[in-house]
Amino acid sequence: MSVKELRPSGPPPSSGGSRPSADGPLTKLNKAIYRQAPEVFDNLRPRALFHNIYKSVYRTTAFPKTERERSEAFFNSFLLHIQPAKIEKHALRFTYTFGLGLLSTYLFLLLTISGLLLMFVYVPSVQDAYGRMQDLHSSVSFGYILRGMHFWSANAMIAVVFFHMCRVFYTGAYKAPREFNWVIGVILMVLTLILGFTGYLLPWDQLAFWAITVGAGIAGKANWISDNINALPHPPGAPTVPPLGDLTRWALLGSDTVGQEALIRFYVLHVAILPVIITLFIVYHMWRIRKDGGISSPKESPE
Amino acid sequence: MKRIREEEIFPRNPNKTYGLMELVKGSSTRVDRGPDDMVSSWPHLLIREAALFAACFAVILALSVFKPAPLELEANPQKPPNPAKAPWYFLGLQELVAYDAFWGGLGIPGLVVIGLMAIPYLDRHHSGIGRWFAPSRRMACALWTGYVVIVVVLIIIGQYFRGPNWAWYTPWNMPPEVQ
Structure with missing residues (x-):
């Protein structure tokens, strides 16, 4: 289209006048823009405007047709570029991976979102925590669904992470060059268990309180190590090893029993420290998949 | 594909340790579909990932x-349930603790984690990658x-076969006060 088709819209010219037209400030601005940069009016057409904004955000077409465009759709996308633009057919077979690794990522995503929303309601205090849980089931809109999603995602994630580890073992996917990613995976599983354990206390109901009492009791069993070391023959007056189990338990609970100190410690671990740590490990785990040559394939050990 | 005699195009240079070996006519092997059975991630991978999320x-x-x-009664330090059970994923640990406090709760689990991490460094045989079983x-x-069987059996025992004082009960004889 030609630029000249467009005219600045202003008041209609006064017909036969006493004075040369007295333009308002808007019309003056319009005319000035038209003189200096007539294409501005073309750029403001909704179609062109939308197209230009879209192109500035997302440089590839939304519906790629050629192979090149399809590659670019992954390569140029912030969210998709961590994955390869081309993938082996074998890797796409559902029965090879059952999507377990991605599934645990999805569950972690659901846990993060539902957990952040739960934080708007929850108060980590022994006086208020349980009441807030009851609020979730009674007065908060969709509160029980929110808590249910957090609960079920957490339990599912622990199971799915374990199944994922079984898949990787049974398909020999931990072998070179992926040894270290398996190690990262074991760390991720331990972190998942600890996240589950720290979250278990927060509802502050009977189940939570006594499960953590049992769990902290297990940590206290580390006394066995220091007791045995101290029982070794040693010169009189030599320093003794402090009771390791009691120290661990104290570090965990901040007290001899499960109470306010334990609740705030578990809360901070559960909503801030551990999520950041596990996120870093998840990102590293995924980065290594690409660097170790993508998902394992039978082509790596022809039989 | 048709071979072209290279010497007619590039005569051998005796000063060079390398030379043109062969020229081949035809399109690159990667055009259309590669010999390694690759497909575009868009849409093949993307649609599967979206379906999995849904x-x-x-x-x-x-x-x-x-x-x-579930939400039980408010925590009451004066009223311990019998038995007090850990979360289901730690019931295997709790079951082991019943046999030996240190080795069940810390020693064996610690060795299991170290053992799991050691697997790829012990099993160096480069066979069977990418195939189930x-x-x-x-x-x-x-x-x-x-x-896997040991882990699952320990959890099942802890969940369904342990009653008051961590004594053995069958699920159908479990005292009603134990959930």
């Missing part, structure tokens, strides 16, 4: 609507299955 979200949402998360890995698969 399924995951639907299942979790359905569970949370129809089976809400490859015949050449029968031994490894059997060992792993043994590990």
Whole structure:
């Protein structure tokens, strides 16, 4: 289209006048823009405007047709570029991976979102925590669904992470060059268990309180190590090893029993420290998949 | 593809340790579909990932609507339940603790984690990658299955077969006050 088709819209010219037209400030601005940069009016057409904004955000077409465009759709996308633009057919077979690794990522995503929303309601205090849980089931809109999603995602994630580890073992996917990613995976599983354990206390109901009492009791069993070391023959007056189990338990609970100190410690671990740590490990785990040559394939050990 | 005699185009240079070996006419082998059976991630991978998320979200949402998360009475330090049970994923640990406090609760689990991390450095045999239950890995698969069975059985015992004072009960004889 030609630029000249467009005219600045202003008041209609006064017909036969006493004075040369007295333009308002808007019309003056319009005319000035038209003189200096007539294409501005073309750029403001909704179609062109939308197209230009879209192109500035997302440089590839939304519906790629050629192979090149399809590659670019992954390569140029912030969210998709961590994955390869081309993938082996074998890797796409559902029965090879059952999507377990991605599934645990999805569950972690659901846990993060539902957990952040739960934080708007929850108060980590022994006086208020349980009441807030009851609020979730009674007065908060969709509160029980929110808590249910957090609960079920957490339990599912622990199971799915374990199944994922079984898949990787049974398909020999931990072998070179992926040894270290398996190690990262074991760390991720331990972190998942600890996240589950720290979250278990927060509802502050009977189940939570006594499960953590049992769990902290297990940590206290580390006394066995220091007791045995101290029982070794040693010169009189030599320093003794402090009771390791009691120290661990104290570090965990901040007290001899499960109470306010334990609740705030578990809360901070559960909503801030551990999520950041596990996120870093998840990102590293995924980065290594690409660097170790993508998902394992039978082509790596022809039989 | 048609071979072209290279010497007519590039005569051999005796000063060079390398030379043009062959020229081939024809399109690159990667055009259309490569010989290694690759497909575009768009849409083949993307559509599967989107479907998996939809399924995951639907299942979790359905569970949370129809089976809400449990909430027992408020915590009461004066009223210990008998038995007090750990979360289900730690029931295997609790079961082991019943036999030996240190080795069950810390020693064996610690060794298991170290052992799991050591697997790829012990099993260096480069066979059976990318196949489920490859015949050449029968031994490894059997060992792993043994590990999985132990974990699952310990959790099931802890969840369904342990009653007051961590004594053995069958699920149908479980005292009613134990959930």
